[in-house]
Amino acid sequence: MRVSEQSAAESAARRLGGFLESRREQIAQRWADASLFRTVFTVSRDEAVEACRTVVDALAEVAWSGRLEDIAAPGFDAAREQLGRMAAARSRRGFTPAQVANEAAGLRVTAVELLRAETSGEDGREAPDVLLALTLLMGSLRLVIMETTVDAGEGLMARQCLQLHEVATPVISLWEGIVAVPLIGTLDSARSQVVMESLLQAMVEQRARYAILDITGVPTVDSLVAQHLMKTVAAARLMGAECIVSGIRPAIAQTIVHLGIDLGPVLTRNSLSDALAYALDRAGVEVTHRAAGVNTR
Numbered sequence: 328m329r330v331s332e333q334s335a336a337e338s339a340a341r342r343l344g345g346f347l348e349s350r351r352e353q354i355a356q357r358w359a360d361a362s363l364f365r366t367v368f369t370v371s372r373d374e375a376v377e378a379c380r381t382v383v384d385a386l387a388e389v390a391w392s393g394r395l396e397d398i399a400a401p402g403f404d405a406a407r408e409q410l411g412r413m414a415a416a417r418s419r420r421g422f423t424p425a426q427v428a429n430e431a432a433g434l435r436v437t438a439v440e441l442l443r444a445e446t447s448g449e450d451g452r453e454a455p456d457v458l459l460a461l462t463l464l465m466g467s468l469r470l471v472i473m474e475t476t477v478d479a480g481e482g483l484m485a486r487q488c489l490q491l492h493e494v495a496t497p498v499i500s501l502w503e504g505i506v507a508v509p510l511i512g513t514l515d516s517a518r519s520q521v522v523m524e525s526l527l528q529a530m531v532e533q534r535a536r537y538a539i540l541d542i543t544g545v546p547t548v549d550s551l552v553a554q555h556l557m558k559t560v561a562a563a564r565l566m567g568a569e570c571i572v573s574g575i576r577p578a579i580a581q582t583i584v585h586l587g588i589d590l591g592p593v594l595t596r597n598s599l600s601d602a603l604a605y606a607l608d609r610a611g612v613e614v615t616h617r618a619a620g621v622n623t624r
Contacts, residue, residue: 337393339456343464344390346457347383350441355379357437363413363430378409386464395463398470407475414476424476431472435465496522498529505606506535507599511544519555523562530566537606538563541599543574553588560593569594569609573602 347354358364359375388402389395417427442461496518499507506529508522526538540556542548556572563570573596575583583590596602607614 335456336460339460340390340393340395342457343395343460344387346442346445346461347387347390347438350445351380351383351387353441354383354438358382358434361430361433361437363417363427363434378412381409382406382468386468389467390460390464395460396467398467398474400467403467403471407471410472410475411478414472414478418476422476424473427476428469428473431469432465434468435462438465496525498525500529500533500535501539501603502607502610502612504533504535504610505537505539505603506530506533507539507541507603509541509544509599512546514542514545514552514555516551516555519559522555523559526559527562527566530563530568536568537609538568538570539599539602539606540570540572541574541602542572542579543576543599545574545579548575548579548582548588550586550588553583553586553590557590557593569606571596571602571605573597573599 355376356379358379359372364375364379365372385402385404385406388405389397389400392400392402394400394402414427417430422430438461439458442458446457496508496510499509501507506526508526510522514522522540526540529535530538540559542556545552560570560572571594572590575595575597594605596605604614
């Protein structure tokens with residue numbers, strides 16, 4: 328860029344900053360009625376207007392700095408919290424980043440209308456330059472909003488995944504001092520961590536001395552799954568409980584042997600009922616079978 332062009336661009340950016348500061352309230356009032364703000368800040372319209380003021384102030388700061396196309400410009404930092412709230416709210420409602428970006432593009436129209444109204448009577452050549460500067464700045468704002476929307480969507484999916492793991496790994500109280508975790512589906516690192524935390528928490532709350540990990544519903548067991556199981560067993564032992572792994576089917580037993588996985592330190596039982604019977608016996612609970620039709624009263 329030649330010196331004269333650079334000077335003109337800097338001048339246009341500074342003039343844009345002045346325009347945003349002078350028209351701050353008008354822009355904020357109009358943006359507050361846009362769907363991007365209106366549907367997020369539902370307590371009152373004043374809340375939406377205040378959020379819009381924050382965004383306009385951020386744009387003015389970026390304009391004064393001359394970094395119109397830099398989404399990492401410090402001026403955007405002040406607006407990212409508001410933009411993050413909007414992006415998260417739109418993500419929860421099922422809006423894609425592209426849809427949110429289209430809503431953000433609509434904000435440019437309002438600013439352009441006000442800018443043209445302010446410069447329409449001027450004869451100088453700066454007005455087109457300022458309009459170009461505004462277009463560049465609003466393009467950067469759109470990218471920032473898309474970025475925060477993607478981050479919000481990823482955060483939402485991560486929380487939903489964690490909630491799904493928690494629901495899919497319930498800790499069941501089978502008897503006083505005996506808890507069980509029936510595992511169903513693939514056991515990865517994230518889910519294994521949830522299993523361990525949920526089991527240890529339940530052991531503390533229920534003062535459990537025996538914990539059963541039932542893997543009947545786990546389709547395959549590889550070295551990684553075995554490692555996760557052994558870590559959980561070790562953690563339970565550190566809490567003073569005895570851990571039993573049940574539900575090892577013949578196919579899984581053969582796989583463990585072929586992989587050379589040593590489950591020697593782990594107490595295993597064929598089924599959940601066998602593991603429960605073992606735990607009850609160790610707890611000193613005697614189970615008797617009552618003949619059918621016998622009245623014990």
